[in-house]
Amino acid sequence: MVPTSHYLFLSLALFTIGVIGVVTRRNVIIILMSIELILNAVNINLVAFAHLWKQVSGQVFAIFIITDAAAEAAVGLGIIIAFFRNRETVLADEMDLLKW
Amino acid sequence: MLDLIFFYLFAALAVVSAVLVVTRRNAVHSAIFLITALLATAGIFLQLQAEFVFIVQIILYVGGIMVLFVFVIMLVNLDVALRQLQFNRGWLVGLVLAVALGAQLAYALFLGRTVQLTGAAGELKAENTEQVGQVLFQNYVLPFEIASILLLVAMIGAVVMAKKRL
Amino acid sequence: MNAIVEFFRPHLMPLIYALIIVVVLPLIAGYIVLLERKIMADMQARLGPMRVGPHGLLQPIADAVKLLIKEDIIPENADRWIFWLAPLLSVTAGMLALAAFAFGPGFQIADLNIGLLFILGVSSMGIFGIVLGGWASNSHYSLLGALRSSAQLVSYETAAGMAVVAGLLLAGTLSTRRIVEIQAEQGAWFVFLAPIAFFTYLVASIAETNRAPFDLPEAESELVAGYMTEYSGFRWALYFLAEYTNMVVVASVATTLFLGGWLRPLPNVKAFAFLDYVPALLMLLTAGYCFYRTPRQPTKVQQGFLVGVGLLCLLLGVVLFLPMLPLAFGGVEAPSLKPAIHGGFWFLLKVFAYMYVFMWLRFTVPRYRFDQLMKLGWHFLIPVAIVNVMGVGVALVLYRQMGWSLGVALTLTTLATLAVAAYLAVVGTRGEAATMGGAEGSA
Numbered sequence: 001m002v003p004t005s006h007y008l009f010l011s012l013a014l015f016t017i018g019v020i021g022v023v024t025r026r027n028v029i030i031i032l033m034s035i036e037l038i039l040n041a042v043n044i045n046l047v048a049f050a051h052l053w054k055q056v057s058g059q060v061f062a063i064f065i066i067t068d069a070a071a072e073a074a075v076g077l078g079i080i081i082a083f084f085r086n087r088e089t090v091l092a093d094e095m096d097l098l099k100w
Numbered sequence: 101m102l103d104l105i106f107f108y109l110f111a112a113l114a115v116v117s118a119v120l121v122v123t124r125r126n127a128v129h130s131a132i133f134l135i136t137a138l139l140a141t142a143g144i145f146l147q148l149q150a151e152f153v154f155i156v157q158i159i160l161y162v163g164g165i166m167v168l169f170v171f172v173i174m175l176v177n178l179d180v181a182l183r184q185l186q187f188n189r190g191w192l193v194g195l196v197l198a199v200a201l202g203a204q205l206a207y208a209l210f211l212g213r214t215v216q217l218t219g220a221a222g223e224l225k226a227e228n229t230e231q232v233g234q235v236l237f238q239n240y241v242l243p244f245e246i247a248s249i250l251l252l253v254a255m256i257g258a259v260v261m262a263k264k265r266l
Numbered sequence: 267m268n269a270i271v272e273f274f275r276p277h278l279m280p281l282i283y284a285l286i287i288v289v290v291l292p293l294i295a296g297y298i299v300l301l302e303r304k305i306m307a308d309m310q311a312r313l314g315p316m317r318v319g320p321h322g323l324l325q326p327i328a329d330a331v332k333l334l335i336k337e338d339i340i341p342e343n344a345d346r347w348i349f350w351l352a353p354l355l356s357v358t359a360g361m362l363a364l365a366a367f368a369f370g371p372g373f374q375i376a377d378l379n380i381g382l383l384f385i386l387g388v389s390s391m392g393i394f395g396i397v398l399g400g401w402a403s404n405s406h407y408s409l410l411g412a413l414r415s416s417a418q419l420v421s422y423e424t425a426a427g428m429a430v431v432a433g434l435l436l437a438g439t440l441s442t443r444r445i446v447e448i449q450a451e452q453g454a455w456f457v458f459l460a461p462i463a464f465f466t467y468l469v470a471s472i473a474e475t476n477r478a479p480f481d482l483p484e485a486e487s488e489l490v491a492g493y494m495t496e497y498s499g500f501r502w503a504l505y506f507l508a509e510y511t512n513m514v515v516v517a518s519v520a521t522t523l524f525l526g527g528w529l530r531p532l533p534n535v536k537a538f539a540f541l542d543y544v545p546a547l548l549m550l551l552t553a554g555y556c557f558y559r560t561p562r563q564p565t566k567v568q569q570g571f572l573v574g575v576g577l578l579c580l581l582l583g584v585v586l587f588l589p590m591l592p593l594a595f596g597g598v599e600a601p602s603l604k605p606a607i608h609g610g611f612w613f614l615l616k617v618f619a620y621m622y623v624f625m626w627l628r629f630t631v632p633r634y635r636f637d638q639l640m641k642l643g644w645h646f647l648i649p650v651a652i653v654n655v656m657g658v659g660v661a662l663v664l665y666r667q668m669g670w671s672l673g674v675a676l677t678l679t680t681l682a683t684l685a686v687a688a689y690l691a692v693v694g695t696r697g698e699a700a701t702m703g704g705a706e707g708s709a
Contacts, residue, residue, distance in 0.1 A: 001103070002103055002104055002107045002147070005212075005214075006107060006111075007148070008209050012202060012206055013115050013202075014114060014115065014137075016199070016201065016202030017115070018122075019198040019202070020122060020198045020199075023190075023197070024122070024187050024194045024195060025187060026184075026185065026186060029127050029173055032169070034121065034122055037118050037121065040137070040141045043141070043145075043153075043157075044144055044145075047145055047148050047150045050148070051148040056228075056232050056235045057235065057239075057240075059150045059153045060232060060240055062153050063152075063153060063156055063232070063236070064243060066153075066156055066160050067160070067247050067251065068247070069165065070160055070161075070165050070251070070254075071250050071251050071253075071254030072254070073169065074168060074255070074257075074258040075254050075257050077169065077172045077258070078258035078259075078260075078261035078262045081172060081175060081176065081262045082261045082262060084175075084176045090176050093188055093189070126345075128345070128398070128401065129348075151378075151380050152380065155380050155383045158387040158388070158391070159383070159387040159390055162391060163390030163391055163393065163423075164390075166394075167393055167397065170394070170398070171397070171413070174397075174401055174409065174413070229379065229380060229383075
């Protein structure tokens with residue numbers, strides 16, 4: 001029987017690595033992938049608590065999060081494609097059209 | 101004993117894959133390591149006796165979202181980007197702050213690691229899929245419908261955004 | 267030591283089954299290729315492979331040896347690691363899906379609660395093998411073929427999933443073993459209860475496996491074998507193995523869900539119990555035919571081989587007849603052995619019948635153009651599949667809540683779905699004719 005705190009620490013590790021990816025990388029697609037890592041960490045947290053309290057609500061919430069991640073990934077990648085068509089770049093540092 | 105071994109296996113795979121996701125130069129390599137991280141997470145779900153979330157993770161995340169990612173990476177693939185800097189100018193600050201955040205959360209978890217959690221305890225009576233279906237369509241039917249409208253909006257938005265000419 | 271043995275004992279039989287599948291499947295896939303070439307030849311009024319071994323029966327072994335000793339070429343700027351990984355992903359996804367099937371009442375590697383969904387999910391991971399293979403080849407043809415192929419697979423996956431959902435509504439469970447048992451309890455295969463779902467799944471599964479008439483991404487005259495262009499030797503053999511394994515997987519899904527799995531036709535009707543003799547009879551007839559044709563063979567080797575095949579069929583016929591012996595002589599049924607052996611036979615028969623339909627369509631119908639393919643998938647199959655799910659749901663509500671007869675309710679909703687499908691077919695082609703003609707001037 002694996003104690004719940006193990007799952008919480010794993011979730012924390014994935015969350016931290018995701019946050020590092022979001023604030024450190026330049027490539028926008030890899031930033032999006034790090035966001036997916038963060039969402040997965042949250043899912044592990046929810047499902048671990050669902051297992052602890054023997055309820056399914058946590059799992060239902062996790063399913064909703066997966067659905068939302070799909071929607072967000074689709075729209076985010078659409079934005080990247082539209083931007084790439086205009087500026088030929090996917091690096092976040094070079095997406096500075098509003099600067100004077 | 102055996103589930104502890106499996107947990108450490110999946111956890112190690114997930115963490116190593118995650119580290120490789122954020123450090124690879126080539127975006128396709130990052131995508132492949134994200135796939136392994138997602139599969140390891142699915143294994144964790146299976147270990148937590150959440151069969152339906154396991155299979156939804158595989159079908160939607162790995163079979164849907166990651167295919168989308170790989171498509172877009174191929175569409176915007178730039179050889180130039182491979183030879184440029186991978187980390188932005190403020191990477192040290194970002195790293196320190198993220199690690200500080202992680203350390204704070206780890207401390208909070210560490211303090212609470214032996215707390216006996218009490219609360220409304222349910223019961224896993226029926227099969228997991230059946231139970232998830234019942235709860236989803238009885239208690240959470242409104243979020244379900246809103247999620248379907250959200251997906252419709254996202255679909256329309258993505259199509260409009262990626263069109264060449266409106 | 268004893269503790270270790272006791273620890274592994276419940277996993278022993280599944281491990282043996284898994285080993286059998288992994289070892290035997292490449293051989294079977296090779297012989298399915300030979301079968302396809304023979305059927306192709308039969309439909310084109312010729313003989314097919316005849317040189318290598320009697321009636322070409324050693325052709326797959328010759329092909330395998332040739333592929334193994336070929337030079338392993340990797341394109342110059344290709345990503346070596348992903349180039350190595352891609353065929354592996356396809357083959358692994360295909361073989362993993364075979365773990366959840368129930369080939370007979372006891373023949374199952376893993377009786378998962380989510381069996382059918384597991385199979386669909388793992389099959390959707392096979393798309394990565396195609397996409398990454400095309401990208402890693404660093405070649406235009408490969409990338410285009412890979413993108414087209416995966417776009418096609420993703421589109422028809424939705425339609426296939428909806429068709430499976432319609433069947434699952436009737437079954438009420440995702441476990442493959444329970445689905446067949448429920449079909450036994452109902453007394454009818456689900457194909458008779460949800461025929462539209464079966465035909466939608468048939469069309470969608472042909473597109474899922476990149477078979478003709480949906481094989482544009484890998485047709486030789488179009489994109490030079492698409493994503494497989496730069497793969498040679500054993501890597502190409504792995505892709506081919508993956509394709510035929512996928513064929514077996516979709517045939518097994520259709521068999522489990524719609525065609526009654528390991529049940530004989532009309533499983534519960536006692537009057538048709540004579541159908542239980544059909545497997546043994548079939549094998550004995552095949553053996554008799556082999557022995558009948560033996561004297562006419564030109565060479566001694568071919569005669570000897572045909573006698574060998576005949577003896578094999580005779581042995582199988584005897585094995586299939588043995589569990590029926592007490593019944594034939596007025597005794598009671600031997601409960602444990604008959605369902606297993608006969609079940610395996612019926613399952614394989616249905617899988618091969620489904621694949622025969624695949625091959626039949628390949629050599630009869632011309633290829634779809636890619637935009638026609640996508641239009642068919644999105645404008646016709648997915649709406650029909652969704653309306654079918656709603657129809658089956660309405661029929662079940664009428665049956666369970668309002669007490670109608672299941673047959674009447676299902677017939678009504680099937681007719682309604684057919685009306686919607688007919689409307690879509692007529693209106694869809696009318697719109698296409700208008701834009702093709704250009705007279706309407708719509709953008």
